[in-house]
Amino acid sequence: MTEKKNVKPKSLATGRITAFFASLKLTIFLLILLALVSIIGTVIPQNQMPAEYLKFYKESTYTTLKAIGFLDMYHSWWFVLILALLALNLIVCSLKHFPRTWRFFAKPTRLLDRDLEKAANLIWHSPGKKKWPEPAGLLPQLKTLWPGKWCLTEHQGERGPEFHYAGEKGCWSRLGYYFVHLSILVIFAGGIIGSLFGVKGFVNIPEGEKVSSFYTYGAQQTSIALGYQVECRDFTVEFYESGRPKEYSSDLAIYDDGKLVKEKRIEVNHPLSYKGFTFYQSSYGAYGGAVELELNFRESGLVLPLKLEVGKPLRLPEKWGWIEVLKYDENYMRMGPAVMVLRDPGNGVKPYRFQVFQRYPKFGEQNSKTGEFCVFKDIEQRYYTGLQVNKDPGVWIVWLGCIMMILGLFVAFFMSHRRLWLRLAPANDNPERLELVFVGNANKNQPAFAAEFQELVKKIKAWK
Amino acid sequence: MNTYIFSIVTFVYMAAMVVFVAYLAFRKPLVARVATVIMTAGWLAQTAAIGLRWYESYEMGIGHAPMSNLYESLVFFSWTIILLYLFIQYKYKIKILGAFVTPFAFLGMAYASISPSVNETIQPLVPALQSNWLISHVVTCFLGYAAFAVSCGVSCTYILKKRYEDRQATGGVLGAFPASGVLDELIYKTIAIGFPLLTIGIVTGAAWANYAWGTYWSWDPKETWSLITWFIYAAFLHARVTRGWRGVKAAVLSIVGFVAVIFTYLGVNLLLSGLHSYGGG
Ligand code: HEM
Numbered sequence: 105m106t107e108k109k110n111v112k113p114k115s116l117a118t119g120r121i122t123a124f125f126a127s128l129k130l131t132i133f134l135l136i137l138l139a140l141v142s143i144i145g146t147v148i149p150q151n152q153m154p155a156e157y158l159k160f161y162k163e164s165t166y167t168t169l170k171a172i173g174f175l176d177m178y179h180s181w182w183f184v185l186i187l188a189l190l191a192l193n194l195i196v197c198s199l200k201h202f203p204r205t206w207r208f209f210a211k212p213t214r215l216l217d218r219d220l221e222k223a224a225n226l227i228w229h230s231p232g233k234k235k236w237p238e239p240a241g242l243l244p245q246l247k248t249l250w251p252g253k254w255c256l257t258e259h260q261g262e263r264g265p266e267f268h269y270a271g272e273k274g275c276w277s278r279l280g281y282y283f284v285h286l287s288i289l290v291i292f293a294g295g296i297i298g299s300l301f302g303v304k305g306f307v308n309i310p311e312g313e314k315v316s317s318f319y320t321y322g323a324q325q326t327s328i329a330l331g332y333q334v335e336c337r338d339f340t341v342e343f344y345e346s347g348r349p350k351e352y353s354s355d356l357a358i359y360d361d362g363k364l365v366k367e368k369r370i371e372v373n374h375p376l377s378y379k380g381f382t383f384y385q386s387s388y389g390a391y392g393g394a395v396e397l398e399l400n401f402r403e404s405g406l407v408l409p410l411k412l413e414v415g416k417p418l419r420l421p422e423k424w425g426w427i428e429v430l431k432y433d434e435n436y437m438r439m440g441p442a443v444m445v446l447r448d449p450g451n452g453v454k455p456y457r458f459q460v461f462q463r464y465p466k467f468g469e470q471n472s473k474t475g476e477f478c479v480f481k482d483i484e485q486r487y488y489t490g491l492q493v494n495k496d497p498g499v500w501i502v503w504l505g506c507i508m509m510i511l512g513l514f515v516a517f518f519m520s521h522r523r524l525w526l527r528l529a530p531a532n533d534n535p536e537r538l539e540l541v542f543v544g545n546a547n548k549n550q551p552a553f554a555a556e557f558q559e560l561v562k563k564i565k566a567w568k
Numbered sequence: 569m570n571t572y573i574f575s576i577v578t579f580v581y582m583a584a585m586v587v588f589v590a591y592l593a594f595r596k597p598l599v600a601r602v603a604t605v606i607m608t609a610g611w612l613a614q615t616a617a618i619g620l621r622w623y624e625s626y627e628m629g630i631g632h633a634p635m636s637n638l639y640e641s642l643v644f645f646s647w648t649i650i651l652l653y654l655f656i657q658y659k660y661k662i663k664i665l666g667a668f669v670t671p672f673a674f675l676g677m678a679y680a681s682i683s684p685s686v687n688e689t690i691q692p693l694v695p696a697l698q699s700n701w702l703i704s705h706v707v708t709c710f711l712g713y714a715a716f717a718v719s720c721g722v723s724c725t726y727i728l729k730k731r732y733e734d735r736q737a738t739g740g741v742l743g744a745f746p747a748s749g750v751l752d753e754l755i756y757k758t759i760a761i762g763f764p765l766l767t768i769g770i771v772t773g774a775a776w777a778n779y780a781w782g783t784y785w786s787w788d789p790k791e792t793w794s795l796i797t798w799f800i801y802a803a804f805l806h807a808r809v810t811r812g813w814r815g816v817k818a819a820v821l822s823i824v825g826f827v828a829v830i831f832t833y834l835g836v837n838l839l840l841s842g843l844h845s846y847g848g849g
Contacts, residue, residue: 128810135803139796139828146789146836178787295785304782373701373780384782494782502784506771513767517760 125196134190141186145177191292194285205278208521214257214270216525216543226544226557228564236538237567239267239528246271249563250524266529273522278547280515287512290505298498303328306386309336310488314359318493330381330493332360339388339487343435352388354489380495387490395429395443396481397460400468403475417446425450430457432483439463445478520548524560540564570624571681573617574643578677580610581646585674588666595744600663604654607670611650618647625690635706637691638837642680644706645833646673648714652761656718660754664745668721701776709769709794713829715762716801719755720826723819726751730816752815755822756808763801770794793832800825 124130148169149156157166157175173180213220221227230236237245239256246254252273259266305328307318314335319325338355353371357364358378368376375384399408399420410427412418417428426448436442440463448455453474460480461467468477523545531539542564546553587603621634634640653669656662725745732742745751773791778784785791804821807813 128806129813131806132803132810132813135799135806139799139803142792142796142799145787146792150787178792375779375782382782384780386781492782496782499778499784503775506774510764510768510771513764517764 122196122200125193126200127193128197130193131190131197134186134193138186138190141177141183144174148174148177150178151176187292191289194288198282198285202282205282208275208278212270212272212275213523213525214255215259215268216270216527216541220525221541221543224543224545225550226554228542228557228561230540230542236528236540239538242267242269242526242528245567246526250560252522252524261529263530263532263535266527269526269528271524271526274519275521277515277519278521280512280517280519283512284509284516287505287509290508291502294498294501294503294505296498297501298496302496302498303494305493306491307334307493308389308488308490309334309354311336311339311486318491331379332358332365334358334383334491336489339489341388341434341487352385354385354388354491356383380497382494384492384494385489386492389488389490390432390434390485393432393484393486395432395483397427397429397443397445398479398481399424399427399476400479401476402469402472409481414443423450426455432485434485436461441480441483443480443483447476449474449476517548520546520553522546522553522556524557570617570621573613573620574677575681577610577614577617578674578681580606580613581650581670581674581677584610585667585670588663588670591663592667592741592744597663600666603666604657604663607650607666608654611647611654614643614647614650618643621690628690633703633706634690635702635710637687639680639687641706641710641833642676645710645713646676646680648710649673649676649717652711652714652718652758656754656758660757662746662750662754665718665721665725665754668725669718672717672721701772701779705769705772705776708765708772712762712765712769713833715758715765716797716822716826716829719758719762719822722751722754722758723822723826726755726819727816730819748815752819755819759801759804759822759825763798763805766794766798766801770798790832790836793828793836797825797828797832800828 152175154166157169161169169175173182177183236242243254243256246269250271250273252271254269254271257268257270259268303320305318305320307315309315312335314333316331316333317327317329319327335357336354337357339352341352342350344350351371353369353374355369356367356376358366358376360379366376366378370376370383370385372385375382377383393414395412395414397410397412399410400406401408408420408424410418412427412429414429414432417426419426426446428446429443430446431444433442433444434440436459439461442459442461444457444459446455446457456474458468458471458478460478462480462483465479468479471477525541525543527541528538529541531537542561544553544557544560584603584607587599587606591599591603618634621640625632625634635644649669650673653666653673657665726748729742729745729751730748732740732745733748737743746754770791773794774784777786777791800821804818804825807818807821
C-alpha cells in the first residue's frame with residue numbers, strides 16, 4: 105500500500121503523477137463534475153438552427169454560448185476531455201491495483217499463521233480435548249463439507265509438524281470490478297468507432313419508386329451511395345379515432361445488382377438492415393395523388409366528373425372557368441379526408457375556396473351559395489415514406505461493452521471471494537494432542553458468510 | 569374499476585405509514601407486524617388492480633402493459649417500492665425503515681390519484697412505444713428507482729443516527745434505530761441492487777432507441793438525466809471506499825442521487841422537453 109522499495113529518485117515526479125491519476129478522489133471528482141456539466145445540455149437545447157436560438161437569446165449571448173460549446177456541449181472539446189481523463193484515471197488505477205489482485209491467484213495464502221489468526225474475525229478454536237481425524241484423511245472430508253478448492257500444506261512448526269488446509273471459492277469474483285472498468289473503455293471504443301466510421305442520414309422514397317443513395321443530416325447534406333437500390337412498394341398509415349397515428353409502415357424491397365435480394369414490411373420499431381445500412385421508418389408525407397371530384401351544377405343538373413392533380417389548375421370546357429385542388433388533408437379537423445378547392449367560375453365572379461369532405465357528401469350541397477357544389481369521390485392517394493438511414497460499425501462493440509458491464513456488476517456486487525483455513529497443530533499445553541483452529545474470511549457480504557461459517561463449525565464439532 | 573382500487577390502496581399505504589411511524593414511537597413488535605400486514609394487503613390489492621388494468625386495456629382492444637403514461641408509471645413506481653421494501657425487510661429483518669420508505673409509495677399513489685394534471689384513463693400507445701422493449705426497459709428502470717428510494721430513506725435515517733451516536737446520546741426514538749454501521753451497510757446493499765438495475769434500464773433504453781430510430785444515444789434530456797443519476801451513484805460507490813468520503817458524505821451523495829432520480833422521472837417531463845412520452849399525463 106505504501107511506496108515500493110525500488111523507487112528510483114527520477115521516478116518521484118512520475119510517481120506523483122501516477123498517484124494523482126490513480127486516485128479514487130479524482131474519480132469521484134470527475135464523476136460529480138460530469139453529472140454537473142451534463143445538466144447544462146439538458147437546459148439549453150442542443151444543436152438547433154441559429155434562428156431558433158436567436159428567438160430566445162441576444163446575438164451576443166448566442167455567440168458566447170456557441171464559442172464555449174454550450175450549444176453542442178456533449179461533443180465539445182472540454183466534455184470529451186473530462187471523459188478522456190476518466191478513461192485515463194480508470195486505466196492507471198486498474199493497472200496500479202491489478203498486481204495486488206493478481207496475488208490472490210498467483211500466491212494464495214496457504215498457511216494459517218499467527219498474523220492471519222490474529223486478524224481473523226471469523227475464528228473457532230477447538231477445546232483441544234478431542235481426538236481429530238487423521239490429518240491425511242481430512243482433505244476429502246473437508247471437500248464434502250465445503251466444496252471449494254482445497255489444498256493441504258505440511259509445515260514444520262515449533263512443536264512439531266503442522267497441517268494447514270486452505271480452501272477457497274469465488275476468487276475470480278475479485279475480477280468483477282476490473283471487468284466493469286474494462287467495459288467502460290470498450291463502450292468508449294465503440295462510440296469512437298461509430299463517430300469516426302459511421303454515417304446517419306435520411307431519404308424519402310415515393311411509393312413505387314427506387315433510390316440508390318441517401319442524404320446526410322446537417323447543412324451540406326451530401327449524398328451517399330448505398331451500392332444497391334431500395335424500392336418503396338407501398339406505404340400505409342392507420343389512425344386512432346382521435347386522429348393520432350396508430351401505425352405506419354412501408355413495404356420495402358432491396359435490389360442488389362438488379363436482383364431482388366430482400367423484402368420486408370418495416371414500421372416504427374421494426375427496421376430493415378442490409379449490407380451495413382439500416383433503414384428506419386421515421387416519417388411520411390402525402391404527395392400529389394389524383395383527386396376524383398364531381399362538379400355539380402344545381403340548375404342544369406349537370407354532373408362533371410373530374411380528375412385533378414393537387415396543385416395543378418384545370419381549365420374546364422365551355423365557359424365554366426378554372427378549378428384547382430390546393431391541398432389534401434387525411435384528417436381535416438378530425439372530419440376525415442378533405443380537399444381544399446379553389447374555384448374560379450371565370451364569369452367575373454371572384455375566385456373562392458372551400459373544403460370538400462369525403463365522409464360528408466351532402467355538406468357541399470347544403471352549404472353552397474353559388475349554384476354549384478363539389479362531391480369528393482375518391483383520391484388516388486400517394487405517399488412517400490421517410491426513412492432514416494444509418495450505419496454504425498461501432499454499435500456491436502458498444503453492446504459487447506454493455507453486456508460486460510452488466511455481468512461485471514453482478515459479479516462485483518453479488519459474488520464474493522470466500523476463504524477458509526484449518527490448522528491441525530500440536531496444542532500449546534500438550535504437544536501430544538492436536539489442536540484445531542478454523543478461520544474464515546469473505547471480501548464481501550460478511551454477515552451471510554458468518555452464518556455459513558457457524559454452520560460449518562457445528563459440523564466440525566460433530567466430527568468423531 | 570382499477571382506478572377505484574388504486575385510490576383505496578392510496579389510503580391503505582397511508583395507514584401503513586401511520587402505523588410504521590407509531591412503531592417508531594412505541595417500538596412494540598406487534599405494531600410493526602400490523603404495519604407490515606397492512607402494507608402487504610395494500611400491495612396485493614395493488615397487484616390485482618394492475619393486472620385488472622392490463623386486462624381492461626385488452627378488453628378495450630388497445631392492449632398494452634400498464635406502464636405507458638404518467639398515471640400508470642406512478643402506480644407502478646409505488647408498487648416496486650413496496651415490493652422492494654418487503655423484500656429487504658424479509659431478508660434483513662429490519663422493520664424500522666418502513667416509516668421512511670412508505671411515504672414515497674404513498675406520495676406516488678396520492679399524486680397519481682389526486683393531481684388533476686395526471687390522466688387516469690387507459691390510452692392507446694403511439695407507434696414509438698409499441699415495442700417489447702417497453703416492458704423490460706420500464707420494469708428495470710423502476711425497480712432501480714425503487715431501490716434508490718429505499719436507499720434514500722435509509723440514508724436519511726443514517727445521517728440522523730450518526731449525529732445521535734456522535735453526540736453519545738441515549739434513549740429517544742433514534743435510540744431504537746439500528747446502529748449506523750448497519751444502516752451504512754444497508755445503504756450500500758440497496759444501491760448495489762439499484763445500480764445494476766439502473767444500468768440495465770439505461771442499456772435496454774439504448775438498445776430500444778437503436779432499434780427504433782437508429783441511435784443508441786442521442787443525449788435527449790431524459791437519457792442525459794438518467795446518465796447523471798448513474799454518475800452520482802457511481803461516485804457514491806467509489807466514495808464508500810475512499811478515506812474522507814465514507815459515512816455522512818456518501819449518504820449525502822445517495823440522497824442527491826435520489827433527487828436526480830426524481831428529476832429524471834418527473835422533472836424532465838414537466839420542465840424540459842424530449843422524446844419520452846409521459847409529459848403532463
Ligand atoms: C464511470 C466510471 C466507473 C464506474 C461505473 C465504476 C464502477 C465501479 C464498480 C461498480 C465498482 C465495484 C464497487 C463495489 O464493489 O462496491 C468499482 C470499484 C472500484 N473502482 Fe470504479 N468505476 C468507474 C470508474 C473508476 C475509476 C476512474 C477508477 C480509478 C481510480 C475506479 C476505481 C475503482 C476502484 C479502486 C474500485 C475498487 C473498490 C473496492 O476496493 O471495492 N473506478 N467501480
